[in-house]
Amino acid sequence: MTGSLLLQSLVLGVLLGGLYALLAAGLTLYFGVMRVVMIAHSAFLILAAYLAWFFTRQTGLDPMLSLLFTVPLFFGIGVLMQRLLISRLRPATLTMMSVLLTFSIALLIEGVLGFAFTGTHRRIRLPYSGAHLEFFGASIAVVKLIAFGLAALSLAGLYILLKRTRFGQALRATMQHREAAQLVGINTDRVAGFGFGLGLATAAIGGTALALDSTIYPSLHWHWIGPLMAIIVVGGLGSVPGAAIAAMALGLGQSLLQIPLGTTWAQTFFYLALFATLMLRPQGFFGGRLAQRF
């Protein structure tokens, strides 16, 4: 193994980890506000990627411009989903039934995508698709850098929103203790809806970033949901920084293992990490009191 190859996969691992971190943050938001394991997250990711691809094919503009309408659209869908569907479920069986409900939404999205755009593999052709940056002997595709930049910017934005604003405070209070949040005058239903919307907005951004440099097809979301689920369990359900750190660590691990093992076997790394975490530390490595019960 040469040094530049190692460096290259380290950099690619960080770039991939950034995207994972953004998406895992979304999953953590859903779980935090509603105790919902959102299986449809990656289906929305692929939906956003398809919207970006469709936007570029129809208008010829840069796919990143599609964010201008996909982010508000997904935010709205998220709020509506929480208000109209998730909140209808009985609290006693919420965790299990919400999994099934979001699973059925994932199937619906996959089916509709297959119906509308067929199962053909799609890819956006961009003038800068083939461009590379040389970095101490490692060559990094520009689109991957852009995708990472998008993810990092949105994560930073999300962090500031959660830590610095009144809404972020209310959201974190709702995640920590719903009743107590209600007692201090927070409209937890509305906050939970917005939390859901924010989570889905991360899928919109992640999907656009994904569309920049990968081939997309309707059933691709199954390849994403497994790693994402593993990340939130390893990080500890409900912990945003935990999810981000786990995403980075696992993304790096996958990227490094690809050299000796190849792409397919490297993916099993996520699942091994998942099983190891549940055996050694079932609440995850950064999860607190919240994770222990789920």
Place this chain on the structure above:
Amino acid sequence: MPSDSDLVTVPARARTSTTTRVAKVLGLLVLAGLVISFPSLAPDSFILSVGVVIASYAVLATSWNFVGGFTGYISLGHAAYSGLGGYGTALLITRADVNPWLAMVAAGVLVAAFAVPVGIASLRVRGASFVIVSIALVLILLLVFQSWGSFTGGSNGIRLPRPFGDDVLRPEQHERFFYLHAALLAVLLLCWWAIDRSRFGMGLKAIREDEDKAQSLGVPTFTYKLVVFVISAFFTALGGGMYALWFGFLDPIFQFSILVGSYMVLMSLLGGIRSLFGPLLGAVIVGYAMEFFKAQYGDTQAHLIAMGALLAIVVLFMPDGIIPALRGLVNRFRPQAASIREVSAAELAEQRRAAEDTGGSERGEKEEVRR
């Protein structure tokens, strides 16, 4: 020494319970008759093969319901166990030259052993992790069975020899496998029924209703969950193995597919996970609908949309399933209870008094006999 509560039987209640018992026995007989006569009623071999598919789904859904129905833990990844059962059977036959039926049972035992560590990992914490592990397991197995071509046949799949000789023709084959599936289903239903009535089943249902309270009442929740999980995996593997013997060909994409696991969930949920025959009813409805869809629209994405929509409707509007809904409908035409309790306090006092009269004399008679 019989306790007082054993003796409290009211004549009115006793009469309704005998009629319902007769109705139940009759219903069972009709069901058994339908199952036994189905192969001779089926007009052609295609319908017969659809019957086998539905019977296989019923076996899988009922196996799933050992975990889902008793503990309320929804596993979306039971396809892992049916797929492993099928592959285990196939590999034992082709690589080790084991007798097909022995291979099926051996594969079931191996899968049950495999389910122990998986259960330990996924059942230590509540719900969410269990679901995540169940999905992850299917995805990991799909990866492994696709990539490990030298051992599993990889993406090309694996072909099984027919368990019956070559002189047994296709329709005859379907008929035998239909009966075999039905027999396995009968065993499963009997087991489910037995667990349902046992102390073990009571503990499992307590976990479903409130795991914290069950634990504080002394139910060994983790052990119970693990045991029923392993039982469920074993039966699911048997179902998968039998399907593999019938179908004769395994492809990892279809064996380790989350869709197959979610079919089991949908069927059980639609019929009613708390009812013995819920998964069977669900399997008949969904299995028939699926075959109809395939015949009408071919292999398009339409079945995904239909499946997703149906699952969402069931989860949102009737999470208890068809059988409890029907039971509620029947109960509406029965004499209504005065309060939400099954018997009001006044009725209870009446029953006690009646029981004291009759029960007292009965006890006297028994003592006479004993003397």
